[in-house]
Amino acid sequence: MGHRRSAWIIAGVLLGASGLGHAQRPITQQALRWNADALGNHRYLVQVDKPANAVRVLIPWRRRDAHPEQVAVIVTAPDGSVVPNVLRGRIDPASGELVFQATQAGTYAIYYQPYVSKGRSNYPTVTYATPSDTADAAWKSRVGDASRWSRLPQATVLRYEAVDDFDAYTSMERTATADELQALLAAHPTEGLLLFPETRANPIRMFDALPESWAKRGPGGALSDTAQRGEYLSFQLGAWAPRAAVNDVRVSFSDLHADDGASLPASAFTCFNLGGVGYDGHPFTARVDVAQGRVQPLWMGLDVPLGAKAGLYRGRMTVTAEGLPPQSIPLAIKVGSGSAVAHGDDDPFKLTRLRWLNSTLAQDDAVVKPLTPITVHGDTLGILGREITLGVSGLPARISSRFDERMTGFSKTSKALLAAPIQLTVEDDAGRHVLTSAQRAQVQIDGPGKVHWQVAANAGALQGEVKGSLEADGSMVFAIALSARQDVSLRDIRLSIPMEHAAAAYQLGLGRQGDRAPDDFSWKWNVENNQDGAWIGSVNAGLEFHLRDENYRRPLNTNFYHQQPLRMPVSWDNSGQGGIHLRSEANDYRVDAFSGPRRMKAGETLHYDLVMRVTPFKTIDPPKHFAERFFHKYGDLDAIKADGADVVNIHHATPINPWINYPFLEPAAMREYIDAAHQRGMRVKIYDTVRELSDRAPELPMLESLGHEVISAGKGGGFSWLQEHLDGDYIAAWHVPENRDAAVINAGQSRWHNFYIEGLDWLARNVGIDGLYLDDVAYDRTTMKRVRKVLQAHRADPLIDLHSASQFNPRDGYINSALLYMELFPYIDRLWFGEEFDYQKTSPTYWLTEISGIPYGLMGEMLQNDGNPWRGMLFGMTNRLGWSPGSDPRALWKLWDSVGIEQAEMIGWWVHDTPVKTGRDDVLATSYVRRGNKTLIAIASWAPQTVDVRLAVDWKALGLSPGRVSLTAPEIAGFQPRASFKPGDVVSVEPGKGWLIVVE
Known part of the structure; x- marks a missing residue:
């Protein structure tokens, strides 16, 4: 993304919603009230009743930025001109004292966070303008020092404005003053955690400062709100630790009861900050600690049953923390007689969609098209076009593919990927020990799309446990734990993947771009590189692999890798001693992943995890591809x-x-x-x-x-x-x-x-x-x-x-x-x-x-x-x-339609018996064959100069007779001129270009 974003151009169209993240409804976005790039997003309007050499104003801005004294202000006159004669008095988060020359009566604007934007517009670097003295020396002398300012005419503060509604500071971003905080703490001298309930209408926005409203109203009080039957009601509790850090904050709920005996169960409540369901469908818990001086919002949800009776329900929310007495917050939830549609999800501003965070929608082992259910025959597992047989270690002993080279179907015979079983070997002073088990893996079926197995194994002084799984798409995950029975000195722990030469045609990964598989290549771990594996294969049979451990976390990508890089696996990396060696040997193409020498103490466990995927994942469908025009x-x-x-x-x-x-x-x-x-x-x-x-x-x-x-x-x-x-x-x-x-x-x-998955479901339905x-x-x-x-x-x-x-x-x-x-x-x-x-x-x-x-x-x-x-x-x-x-591509689309490309079989240059060949490795041909009708021959050159080729055509494969065909290159604007050829003619191909020739 970034400078590489595939498309973002707006073509002059603006629009949309405003006020998001505020307790506001979306509105049509108005034009900006002023040029924010020149003046910033915030201002106060002040009234000057009559012209004066100097007027004083105290702006009660209650700012949340940390150092307002380091940020410039800009004063503009009623006619919009910038006032140069401005003096700054006391500037702090609570307020700002200014004196400025008012040559005309009327409304003046004071912009107090002007900024400068540099860099690329799509990744701007915004810095806030620092104060500069633009006042005339003579004018400053007439005004005098700050001790005389109280005698100056006072401008009247009218109101705060933002450049638009979305940029406006909300009431939850107006900070309490130091005096207000002092009074609040004095009123609660012994409390270590102050609690402030808030409805969803006022999202807590500041974590290092208290809002003015909290300081004035004080902590505690009831949380009162309304909801419809079937609605998901979200609300908040702000927890402030003013004096010392507070650890292990927890929340519990009572049942809520109405006067008529109806109730809402405590189980209908959720605190999202304390855990939920992960992206992988597994429940988790989270610990909440509040650092000294910080505010921690706790977001809750109440799933009001659709069958709930209307009425006022009361109960309590109890907050506990390490070393502090429990605190209770009364809850009063009024359930209306109406019923919410889809929990209220059709209105994002109600924040009912927070429940989506814990969704398990589509979290199952079902199979999606075109994949097929896994077949299990003992230790042989079948998936779409591929087959894996497990060895005694629980790792694959055989992998094969039935995809044909055209990639549009399957062969009757399979193509082997492995020349021998994959092995994990432990080498110590006593020799080499292959991880093996006395019993073969017993495959358990989780569902149509997933199976798993577990093997207890041994390798010399190490005891191993291999947990493996296969999914219908060809992904295999192996969690391999190796534990030392006693202190042991190891020379190496190594994974060997011996591939058939025919399957190891190409390779990409490990710092290499896609090319022929190298005869000899070595690679080492480096956190600067987002590299932990490779793909090695041919068009119709390949193997992707990645080396990981139990601490793997997906790195950030696309411009941001170095801000959350790959975690080096302790096992495989071994403090920089590990790596991968690729080499072509007499009997196989060998992948050796080694971790190097190390010592393990008795009871120590290392995780040599492995992820593999067998390619191809599915066949290609050229007719469908050509029919869909984007x-x-x-x-x-x-x-x-x-x-x-x-x-x-x-x-x-x-x-x-x-x-x-x-x-x-x-x-x-x-x-x-x-x-x-x-x-x-x-x-x-x-x-x-x-x-x-x-x-x-x-x-x-x-x-x-x-x-x-x-x-x-x-x-x-x-x-x-x-x-x-x-x-x-x-x-x-x-x-x-x-x-x-x-x-x-x-x-x-x-x-x-x-949330994203639920959102897609909502978009598809609505x-x-x-x-x-x-x-x-x-x-x-x-x-x-x-x-x-x-x-x-x-x-x-x-x-x-x-x-x-x-x-x-x-x-x-x-x-x-x-x-x-x-x-x-x-x-x-x-x-x-x-x-x-x-x-x-x-x-x-x-x-x-x-x-x-x-x-x-x-x-x-x-x-x-x-x-x-x-x-x-x-x-x-x-x-x-x-x-x-x-x-x-419209000219090419027109040609496609004229030859009926959607009815043609695509036979690529990589197919060993492709019906059209050029006789050169740097000029290649792909054929789109409508047998007995038309064939479109695509020719392209990688030769450094213009070259002549004669096409070798298998006329029988095309269903055509060479004596009865014409070869025509139709004129295509920007692509090729019109030309005609006869079978056996020389075709001249320019460097980097080619031809499209219709044979009929």
């Missing part, structure tokens, strides 16, 4: 259809999807657009992922209360809204200046993924989306499976396409995008790789393995500089209509 921009549907496209991708920063990764605030407009598309036989996909989150999300204050469960830790900064309304510990992400949308980076694995456009992804396969299941539950054929900029750079830790996202490939339909991918200076094997997706069961399109159309056609790839003026 338009990658918001636009007029009739015009889009007239251009030949039938799938529309809707980005954020568009009228129907204004805010990044929060597509819930313009549902009526989105529904209307999608309905109109469906009426025209078109489909609509929207931009929505979880790598970052718009500041417009109403849930953002609550997510801040969870620490860094959802919002990643960082240095803050970024756009002004983030700095002015968040607590400062975040990573600033994408910003759209045209509609002032700013985002923060989310953690790689969190309950926000549960808005009618046909799929997703994913622009780099921060979630793993667990969430991706759920995405597919949710969309398939509502759409027979949902579409999910994935864009990625190239991650192979120091900023992203030199990770291959294909390897980074390979775990998601079984559940998506199309790739769009992407900015910074090199289409000109890279090899055909790079195209095949890094860009095309074909070895994994996908097809794709090109992006950077509109790609290379000649080489792209070897892989069924064009650029994407609507992206940029140069992205115009």
